[in-house]
Amino acid sequence: MGTRGTALEMAVLGLLHDTPLHGYELRKQVTGLLGWGRVLSYGTLYPCLKSLVRRGLIAAGSCTAETRRTRITYSLTTDGRARFAALATDAGPMAWDDDNFGVHFAFFAHSDARTRVRVLEGRRSRLEERLDQARTALPRTRGGRDDPYTRELQRHGIESVEREVTWLTELIETERARSTPLEAPAGTPTPKETTP
Amino acid sequence: MGTRGTALEMAVLGLLHDTPLHGYELRKQVTGLLGWGRVLSYGTLYPCLKSLVRRGLIAAGSCTAETRRTRITYSLTTDGRARFAALATDAGPMAWDDDNFGVHFAFFAHSDARTRVRVLEGRRSRLEERLDQARTALPRTRGGRDDPYTRELQRHGIESVEREVTWLTELIETERARSTPLEAPAGTPTPKETTP
DNA sequence: GTTAGCATGTAAGGAGTTACATGATTTT
DNA sequence: AAAATCATGTAACTCCTTACATGCTAAC
Numbered sequence: 126m127g128t129r130g131t132a133l134e135m136a137v138l139g140l141l142h143d144t145p146l147h148g149y150e151l152r153k154q155v156t157g158l159l160g161w162g163r164v165l166s167y168g169t170l171y172p173c174l175k176s177l178v179r180r181g182l183i184a185a186g187s188c189t190a191e192t193r194r195t196r197i198t199y200s201l202t203t204d205g206r207a208r209f210a211a212l213a214t215d216a217g218p219m220a221w222d223d224d225n226f227g228v229h230f231a232f233f234a235h236s237d238a239r240t241r242v243r244v245l246e247g248r249r250s251r252l253e254e255r256l257d258q259a260r261t262a263l264p265r266t267r268g269g270r271d272d273p274y275t276r277e278l279q280r281h282g283i284e285s286v287e288r289e290v291t292w293l294t295e296l297i298e299t300e301r302a303r304s305t306p307l308e309a310p311a312g313t314p315t316p317k318e319t320t321p
Numbered sequence: 322m323g324t325r326g327t328a329l330e331m332a333v334l335g336l337l338h339d340t341p342l343h344g345y346e347l348r349k350q351v352t353g354l355l356g357w358g359r360v361l362s363y364g365t366l367y368p369c370l371k372s373l374v375r376r377g378l379i380a381a382g383s384c385t386a387e388t389r390r391t392r393i394t395y396s397l398t399t400d401g402r403a404r405f406a407a408l409a410t411d412a413g414p415m416a417w418d419d420d421n422f423g424v425h426f427a428f429f430a431h432s433d434a435r436t437r438v439r440v441l442e443g444r445r446s447r448l449e450e451r452l453d454q455a456r457t458a459l460p461r462t463r464g465g466r467d468d469p470y471t472r473e474l475q476r477h478g479i480e481s482v483e484r485e486v487t488w489l490t491e492l493i494e495t496e497r498a499r500s501t502p503l504e505a506p507a508g509t510p511t512p513k514e515t516t517p
Numbered sequence: 518g519t520t521a522g523c524a525t526g527t528a529a530g531g532a533g534t535t536a537c538a539t540g541a542t543t544t545t
Numbered sequence: 546a547a548a549a550t551c552a553t554g555t556a557a558c559t560c561c562t563t564a565c566a567t568g569c570t571a572a573c
Contacts, residue, residue: 133532148554149553157458163419165533166534167552168533168535168536168555169533169534171553195540195542195551196541196552196553230470231466231468231470231474232470233470234469259353270336270354270427272430273430274427274429274430275354292477296473329561343525344524345525359561359562362561362562364526364564365562367527368526368527391523391525391568391570392524392525392569
């Protein structure tokens, strides 16, 4: 009965980690967090907030400052902060799947470089498994439709995933350089940019 | 109450258009149709087949040929064929969205070049709308989190969509050349490949 | 003969959407 | 004063997944 959608939950906790927000604003920010084409609906958000309040992870407070209207400002509790830290540090399979990876990535600033590397590698190997399946499925006429459009769609899909793997590989190298500065030449400043 | 998931329905009808199949095999083919990471579950497929049978779009028949076991072979009825033709010819907004575009594309061989162009253009303008939103959302620190990882995620998302737009543009040009051969020089043979 | 894979289904429930219902505040 | 936008919520419904339940056939 309790809403347990980890991705949305983490997004809310992470956004409230920076600053308290009310539902209407949260919706806009959650929607824009990943490049989701689809907007998050209130029918999902408000029940989720309710559940988080009930579990003591966030607190609902009437607005105090500013000449403001009937809106409810939510902020993280101590428990909520701990919960978010646990989610951000998690580098298990949950962080690799399509639904959760984006949110985990968006809040990488809240985890250490080791965790980031493990999440990125997990994501990459998941995509590589998918590529293996797709590549073996392509040549067989038997079982798969031999249609130029179907083929082109699959080719394009494979190409997209390959590009994502390349992206991940670059990020992994950057992060590895950060987590093991032992092998770095003396005097190398800590890199600031994710993509130089 | 009736299953009305257009994407799955179209995929099933389209696959049965080529040849009769039983559920187990259908599942594999539907799963591999688009590059979907996720596999289609029986809990979705079988109720869908049931619904299609009830509506007279497909017929369930025991297998006749081959030394085969207890499996139910489904084939398209006349109504089903008509329904599929209608879906394949549809170039409206339904064909543009994330869920349906892939299936429509996979069965482009069953529609004319005019329809194909309209679907591809619709899809492209939808992605371009998304890009406009994302691009205007990027520069503002106000409202959006100013975090290097969040930014990188959004940058990567935008890049992916841009690449998809390019892909669509190339396809549109190819299809336009097919639908209006008036301007083609005499003696030009009909192109066979989607990507030369 | 028993294990592994083929094949078909159902029940319960999660996650999210749409549509609805309501009201306050700001802008025109 | 009307319209637009901000803001919060609920109810019903859809689509899909997981987990379960069942039995046939082929291979070892």
